[in-house]
Ligand code: ADP
C-alpha cells in the first residue's frame with residue numbers, strides 16, 4: 153500500500169528547498185500533493201492556423217522554422233527572434249534573455265509554439281512561447297493544468313513534481329466512496345479521478361473527475377453536518393434559563409428602538425434559551441443590522457439566570473470593541489464583564505482565570521485565547537461566537553466543552569440565501585435579521601478607474617475638511633506576505649508624504665503586533681487619525697461612526713461579499729457615507745461585479761450575485777466567501793448536485809444513523825476525518 157503520509161521532501165526531485173516552497177502552498181505530504189488541484193486548464197491540444205490567430209489570444213501554432221534565430225542586444229536585455237511559417241502565413245516568435253535558445257531550433261524543421269499572440273497590421277507575433285518539436289508533447293499537444301503558485305516555483309516544476317507524485321501512487325489509492333454509491337450515481341473511481349483531475353486527456357475526463365470530487369466533498373459535508381445536528385437533538389439536558397428574567401427591562405433602556413427583525417430573532421432566541429433544548433443557532437444579519445445588541449441581551453439573560461457567558465471574536469480589536477458595547481449597556485446591571493486576549497498581561501490573565509473559576513466573572517469576552525486549556529469556567533451557560541466563518545466547528549466544540557451543554561449562538565455577517573444556509577449550516581437552527589435600523593442611509597458607491605485618481609483624492613480631502621475620517625484598503629496579494637507588506641507600506645508612504653501630507657495618516661497591516669494594531673485602531677476611533685490605510689484586517693465588525701469614506705484599491709481583486717463587508721465599515725453614524733472602488737482591468741466580469749456593488753446595498757442580493765459571477769472559471773474554492781471551505785464544489789453551479797447529495801445524505805442516515813453499517817464504513821471514516829481537519833482560522 154502506498155504511504156500517503158510520506159513527506160513531500162522525499163519525493164523524487166523535491167528535496168528540502170523545494171519542500172519548503174511546497175509547504176507554503178499547504179503541501180506537506182504525498183496526499184496533499186496529489187490533492188492539490190489545478191486552478192484552471194490550458195487547452196494546448198488544438199493547433200490554430202497562423203492566419204486565424206486573433207490579437208491578444210493565447211494559441212498553439214505549428215510551423216516550419218524558416219530562419220536562424222536572431223539575437224538583438226538591447227541596453228540591458230537581449231531579444232531572440234525566430235521566423236516560422238505554416239500554409240497560411242508567417243509568424244515571429246520572440247523571447248527575452250534566453251540565450252540557450254540559440255542552439256535549439258533547426259531551420260527547415262517543424263515545431264509547435266504556444267504563447268500569447270499579437271496580430272497587428274497583418275504582422276503576427278507570438279511572445280515567449282513554450283515549444284515542442286512537432287512530434288513531441290512535453291509542453292504542448294495536450295490539456296495542461298495550471299496550479300496556484302508561490303514565489304520561486306514555476307508551473308513546469310510543480311507539474312513535474314505532481315506527475316512524479318502520481319506515479320508513486322500508481323493505481324493504489326484506496327477508494328473513499330462505497331461501491332453502491334459509485335454505481336448508483338455512475339461516479340468515476342478514485343484512482344482515475346485523481347489522475348484525470350490533473351491530467352485530463354479530454355475535457356469530458358475533467359468534468360467526470362470534477363463531478364466525482366464535488367459529489368464526495370458535498371456528501372461528506374452533509375453527512376457531517378446532519379450527524380452533528382442529530383447529536384444535539386439526542387442531548388436532552390440543555391440548560392433552561394430563567395423564564396422570569398425579562399430582557400425587555402434592558403430593551404426599554406436602550407438608546408434606540410430595536411427593529412422588528414431584531415425583536416423577532418430575540419424572541420426565537422429567548423424561547424430556545426428557556427426551553428431545556430440545547431440551543432445551536434446561527435444568527436445571520438447583514439453588516440450593521442445590529443447583531444451585537446442581540447448578543448448582549450442573550451448574555452444578560454444567561455448571566456442573570458446564574459450562568460457564565462463566553463463571547464468569542466476573531467480579532468482583538470473586535471473583542472475590545474465588544475467589551476465596550478457590553479459594558480455600556482450592562483454597566484448598571486450588576487454584571488461583571490472581562491476581556492481576555494493574547495496581549496492581556498500575564499498578571500491580569502491569572503487574575504481573570506482565578507475569578508472565572510470562582511464565578512466572579514459573568515461575561516468573558518475574548519479571542520481564541522479563551523480556548524486555552526487553563527481557562528476554566530465555573531458554570532458556562534452560553535457561548536456566542538462572532539463572525540462565524542473565522543471559527544471552525546472544532547473550535548465551537550472546544551469552547552462548548554468548557555461547560556455542560558451550554559447554549560450556542562453563532563453570529564455571521566455573511567448573508568447567504570436562506571435555501572443555501574439551510575443546506576450549509578445543516579447543523580444549526582437559523583435566525584435572520586433581514587432589516588437594517590431605520591436611520592441607515594444608503595452608502596453611495598462609485599467604481600472608478602485610475603484616471604479619476606485626482607478627483608478621488610480631492611474628495612477625500614473635502615470629507616476630511618468637513619471633519620470626517622476615511623479608510624483606504626489595499627488587497628492582499630496572496631502567497632507572499634513580504635510583498636503585501638511592501639505594497640501597503642509604499643502606498644501609505646506615498647499618501648502620507650505626497651498626497652495627504654497635511655493630514656494625520658496611519659497604516660495597519662497583518663504583520664503588526666496586536667498591541668500596535670489596537671493602538672492605531674483606538675486612535676482612529678477617537679478621531680486622532682484622519683485616514684487609515686490598511687489591508688483587510690479591518691474587514692470585520694469595526695465600528696467608527698465618524699468614518700464616512702471607504703476607498704478600496706484594486707477592488708477587482710476582492711470578492712463581492714468581501715467588498716460588501718468592507719463597505720459596511722462606513723455609514724455607521726449620522727453622516728452621509730461613500731464607498732469608492734478603484735479598479736483596473738476591463739474584463740466583463742469585473743465590470744459586472746463593480747456594477748452590482750454600485751447598484752445595491754443589499755447583502756443578500758450581493759451574495760447571490762457573488763456566487764453566480766464566481767460560477768464559471770473560478771471553480772475551485774469558497775474560502776473567501778465565508779462559507780464552509782470547499783476545495784472543488786461550487787455552490788452556485790453545483791446547486792443541483794448539492795440538492796441531490798443532501799437527499800442521499802438524509803436517506804443514508806435514516807437507514808444507518810451512526811454510519812455503523814459495514815457498507816458505510818468508508819463514509820464513517822471520511823466524516824471523522826472531516827471533523828479532524830476542519831479548523832478554519
Ligand atoms: P453588526 O450586525 O454588523 O455586528 P452592530 O451590532 O455592530 O452591527 O451594530 C451597528 C451599529 O448599529 C451599532 O452602533 C449599534 O449600536 C447600532 N444599532 C443596533 N441596533 C440598532 C437599532 N435598532 N437602531 C439604531 N441603531 C442600532
Ligand code: MG
Nearest residue numbers: 443444538693
Ligand atoms: Mg458585528
